Amino acid sequence: MKIAVLGATGTAGREVVRHARANGHDVAELSRSAGIDLAAGTGLVEAFAGSDVVIDASAPQGGSNSDVVAVHKAAAQHISKAAQEAGVGHLVYLSICNIGDACFDEFDYYVAKREQEDVYSASPLATSIVRSAQWMEFATNPAAVQFSDRDVVVSDWLIQPIAVSEVAGSLVRTAEGDPTNYDVAGPEQIRLPELTERLLRARGDERPVRSEEPPIAQLATGVLLAPKGAEILGPTPSQWVDTVVE
Template identity: 55%
Template sequence: MKIAIVGATGTAGLATTAAARRAGHNVIALSRATGVDLHTGAGLQEGLTGADVVIDTSNAFPASSDADLVAAFVAATRRLVEAGKQAGVQRLVHLSICNIDQPAFDEFGYYLAKRAQEEVLATSSLPHTIIRSAQWMEFALNPAAVTATESDVRVEDWSVQPVAVASVADALVEAATGDPRNRQIAGPSKIRLPELTRALLEATGDPRPVVVTEPSLPALAEGVLLAPDDAELLGPTPAEWVSVQRASA
């Protein structure tokens, strides 16, 4: 099968590209680096030509911080859907986030943008699958919650149930190649984000201490990010994931 992966140079895109190739599929890796721009549509239809299915792992952040994030994400998804239809793509698999519809995120721009993308797909005539993922293990060093300095690493006290991005990638490829149902996926274990960051730093030989800070949104500490009741829990555990990082450090 020929699979086009949009956002192929991002964390999820790289993992999904690798997973699709391991499974023996022909991969078309699409990103700004390959001349594909979701904001203008440049190179998009050409990039999708010949693809059987497209997996969208992109984060279509606008170039200007003053731009409307929701509008930018909506426009990007609409362009992708239309280009996919024109190119004859059979299905679009979209990577989203667990719990984006929780009221706690009603003023959270990024989650509002992800909600809006799902709404675009819901009204589209292009067959699609939505895979909602919990935060990834790799979020342990994500600047959205982690500020690293030379002397310490400051981490917001989020309660998370992280899933390895490699497991997310496998689920995306499964959806593209034979299991088209919508799914919610998370990791098997709950953990505080500072604990995950501390374990990763220790495993990779980073001596900087972790300083726990208050989350920007109180609900992040109270469990709003934990796996929904109907989520599938996919390994590895945080300890197993950290062990892999230690071995590759």
């Protein structure tokens, strides 16, 4: 099977490429560095040529003053149209658990992911949506973690994190099967500051870790925990930390 991977150089995309090749698939690695502009849609039909499946693990980028929601929606429209023109049989989209919650109505990135889900769901192209809980790798993400020489300040999110490698494996397995939608999450709940501190200590970093209130109150009370029926995969936070610092 030939699989085209959008966002192939990103955190999830690199793992998708690795899993797909390990399963014996022919992989086309598509990213901005390879000349793919999702916001404009240029080159997509040619890039998808001969592919059986497209896995969208991308993070579309516009200009510095661009509308995040509009950019993501346009990207999904371009991808869907190009995949149909190229004769792709199945599109697999990586999304986020619980982004439909009303607390995210003013959170542009989550609204953008909703828009992409809507575009793909309305497309005649056979589509799977895999919604992931926060990744273990979010432990050092600047979206919620600020580093200084003195300390590390972490937004107090309550999460049920999953290793990105497990997410990637799920995307590839989905690409190999019939279209389906489902959620994936890790086996344990943990507060993000604790996860960050465990990782830093395992790396020998003794800077104090401080918590701060998140921008949306519900992030601290469990809005991102695994929804009912989610598939539970992979290592616990402690097991993951042991693995990444070996």
